[in-house]
Amino acid sequence: GAGVSQTPSNKVTEKGKYVELRCDPISGHTALYWYRQSLGQGPEFLIYFQGTGAADDSGLPNDRFFAVRPEGSVSTLKIQRTERGDSAVYLCASSLTAQSSYEQYFGPGTRLTVT
Amino acid sequence: DQQVKQNSPSLSVQEGRISILNCDYTNSMFDYFLWYKKYPAEGPTFLISISSIKDKNEDGRFTVFLNKSAKHLSLHIVPSQPGDSAVYFCAATGDKTDSWGKLQFGAGTQVVVTP
Numbered sequence: 001g002a003g004v005s006q007t008p009s010n011k012v013t014e015k016g017k018y019v020e021l022r023c024d025p026i027s028g029h030t031a032l033y034w035y036r037q038s039l040g041q042g043p044e045f046l047i048y049f050q051g052t053g054a055a056d057d058s059g060l061p062n063d064r065f066f067a068v069r070p071e072g073s074v075s076t077l078k079i080q081r082t083e084r085g086d087s088a089v090y091l092c093a094s095s096l097t098a099q100s101s102y103e104q105y106f107g108p109g110t111r112l113t114v115t
Numbered sequence: 116d117q118q119v120k121q122n123s124p125s126l127s128v129q130e131g132r133i134s135i136l137n138c139d140y141t142n143s144m145f146d147y148f149l150w151y152k153k154y155p156a157e158g159p160t161f162l163i164s165i166s167s168i169k170d171k172n173e174d175g176r177f178t179v180f181l182n183k184s185a186k187h188l189s190l191h192i193v194p195s196q197p198g199d200s201a202v203y204f205c206a207a208t209g210d211k212t213d214s215w216g217k218l219q220f221g222a223g224t225q226v227v228v229t230p
């Protein structure tokens with residue numbers, strides 16, 4: 001079956017611009033996670049959804065970052081007024097439910113470059 | 116604060132030999148540990164996990180050992196194969212003060228298996 005997909009695979013934007021990154025989880029997975037991976041580091045948790053609601057957004061670095069999952073499936077990570085420090089690979093993951101499985105299935109990521 | 120640490124950024128091993136990857140953690144509340152494998156331009160892929168009630172879990176060529184008193188876990192790959200060349204991430208979760216499924220990752224170890 002189809003895995004987690006993310007679009008675009010690469011995004012180059014200018015400092016100060018707005019970007020949206022999209023994640024399509026595995027069908028039937030109710031839990032969805034966003035992580036950010038900077039060069040030479042492991043993935044860093046940003047936010048997690050259980051269904052449509054953000055169950056934990058404690059990893060979002062500041063209020064320029066926002067994520068939605070309006071129908072409990074596709075999620076969009078939104079970054080306003082991008083800064084060069086936002087450059088990273090943004091990874092999305094899903095799991096059947098948050099409570100039933102710690103095993104998260106990751107998408108290939110979106111590489112964001114802010115110039 | 117980095118609660119999961121992989122102090123070896125790289126490891127080179129000959130094909131057929133054993134690869135041993137190490138991981139240390141500082142949070143005694145963690146009760147579930149996972150290893151992920153990552154190829155370039157792909158998302159991390161779940162490899163093997165272990166609950167804190169166990170000290171060993173084996174799956175084919177992969178074995179994870181957990182030493183709770185030392186807050187240390189290791190991944191053994193025997194025998195190593197060229198296809199094992201990848202970045203390996205250690206992750207931990209289960210701190211009940213955190214949300215379910217919020218994985219905390221180490222920085223990764225790049226494994227290169229040479230013929």
